[in-house]
Structures are given as structure tokens and as C-alpha cells.
Amino acid sequence: MPVQEDKLELITKLLAKAESTTPEEAEALTEHAERLMVKYGIEQARLDAKRAQLGGSREEIIQERMLFTGVYARDIREFGASIGLALGTTRAMYSEAATGMILYLIGFASDVQQTKLLTSSLEVQAMIAMRTWWKRERARYEWHSEGEKRRARSGFIRGFGIGAAERIRESRATIVEEGGTGTELVLASRRDEVDAFVDRIPSKRARTRRGTDPSAFMHGRRSGREANTGGQAVRA
Numbered sequence: 001m002p003v004q005e006d007k008l009e010l011i012t013k014l015l016a017k018a019e020s021t022t023p024e025e026a027e028a029l030t031e032h033a034e035r036l037m038v039k040y041g042i043e044q045a046r047l048d049a050k051r052a053q054l055g056g057s058r059e060e061i062i063q064e065r066m067l068f069t070g071v072y073a074r075d076i077r078e079f080g081a082s083i084g085l086a087l088g089t090t091r092a093m094y095s096e097a098a099t100g101m102i103l104y105l106i107g108f109a110s111d112v113q114q115t116k117l118l119t120s121s122l123e124v125q126a127m128i129a130m131r132t133w134w135k136r137e138r139a140r141y142e143w144h145s146e147g148e149k150r151r152a153r154s155g156f157i158r159g160f161g162i163g164a165a166e167r168i169r170e171s172r173a174t175i176v177e178e179g180g181t182g183t184e185l186v187l188a189s190r191r192d193e194v195d196a197f198v199d200r201i202p203s204k205r206a207r208t209r210r211g212t213d214p215s216a217f218m219h220g221r222r223s224g225r226e227a228n229t230g231g232q233a234v235r236a
Contacts (some may be wrong), residue, residue, distance in 0.1 A: 011036050015121040037114050038172045044110045045186045059108045061197045069100035077101040079161020080119040086168035089190045090115045091198045107194050126160040
């Protein structure tokens with residue numbers, strides 16, 4: 001099996017296990033998978049640049065659609081977009097349909113597939129984390145309206161996405177710095193190509209969000225950051 005395919009298989013297995021294990025182990029597994037994703041994306045960018053220098057064909061820039069349904073569909077869609085940006089060269093646009101919230105991911109094919117994979121896994125982890133948090137905190141919202149309770153749970157998920165994206169971005173910055181100036185230039189060129197592609201697409205806009213519960217958002221953000229930490233556990 002080629003090295004790249006072997007790495008993709010390992011990433012998929014790590015994330016699958018993270019969705020069905022203890023929070024402590026999921027933390028380490030997700031961090032490991034995320035770092036592998038970043039390294040894989042950089043390797044793909046270098047290979048693509050080398051092919052171009054030799055006159056070969058470049059990797060295709062694609063647009064893929066993810067549909068999210070349910071009460072928290074808008075929240076999951078927003079953190080999916082954040083994950084794409086955190087990983088590096090994937091951009092996002094929004095739309096809505098009768099069946100749910102739509103996220104369009106635009107980028108090089110390998111980057112988009114990685115974003116979709118991680119977003120799907122973190123969606124599962126976010127819902128598990130939110131339900132665990134709600135069982136512990138629901139008494140604090142006993143006298144709140146049902147709408148306020150729903151916004152609190154929604155805020156947790158939004159915070160989870162932002163926390164996860166922060167951790168991914170920090171991890172990526174470290175890996176890119178280790179790669180040196182050449183890596184930064186290759187990735188910058190790749191981003192510019194995607195941005196130019198996005199500029200040619202008619203904008204898809206979603207309606208403005210209402211404010212969220214600050215406490216729920218804070219707990220979600222903290223939980224999201226933990227979903228992508230665990231560096232010490234991995235090294236151990």
C-alpha cells in the first residue's frame with residue numbers, strides 16, 4: 001500500500017476510535033489524527049508543486065457539499081467551516097435548503113476530503129461532549145425557557161468548534177514552522193489559488209446568528225480545545 005494511502009487509513013482509524021472511546025483517550029487520538037492530517041496536507045502541497053515544476057498536471061480544486069440536519073445543524077456547519085480554515089487551504093461558503101444547512105467546502109481535492117473527515121468526526125465528539133455537559137449543568141437552567149436552554153446547548157457546540165479550530169491552528173503553525181520558509185511559500189501559493197477560485201463563485205450567505213449563552217459557549221470552547229490536545233499523551 002502506498003505511504004499516503006497508508007497514512008489516510010491510519011487517520012480514519014484514529015478518528016473512528018476517538019468517536020467510541022473514553023474522553024481521555026479520544027483526546028489523544030484526535031490530536032494524533034489532526035497532526036497527521038496537517039503533515040499529509042503539507043506533503044500533498046509539496047508533491048503538487050513539484051509536479052507543476054516538472055510540467056505535470058496540478059491537483060484539482062473542487063467544491064464539495066456537506067448537509068447538516070437537526071436542531072444544531074447551523075452550529076455544526078459553522079464549525080465545519082472553521083475546521084477547514086484551521087487546516088489551511090480549504091475555504092467555505094454557506095447555503096440553506098428545506099432539508100437542512102449546507103456547507104460548501106472549496107479547495108484542493110485532498111484538503112477538502114481531510115476537512116470533511118475531521119468535521120464529521122468532531123460533529124460526533126461535539127454532540128457527546130454537549131450531552132455530557134448538559135447532564136451536569138442542566139440544573140442551572142431549570143428556570144430558563146426552552147428557547148434559552150436550546151441556545152445554551154447551541155452555544156456549547158459553537159464554542160466546541162472554535163476551541164477545536166484554535167488547537168488545530170496552533171498545531172499547524174508549529175508544524176509549518178518546523179518545515180521552514182519553503183513550506184510557507186508552497187502553502188501560501190496554494191491558498192492564493194483557492195482564494196482566486198472562490199472569488200469567481202457567487203456568494204452564498206446565511207442569516208445572522210442570535211447571541212449565545214456565554215457560560216455554555218465557554219464550556220464548549222474549552223471542550224473543543226481538549227478534543228485536539230493530548231500531545232503529552234501521544235508522546236507518552
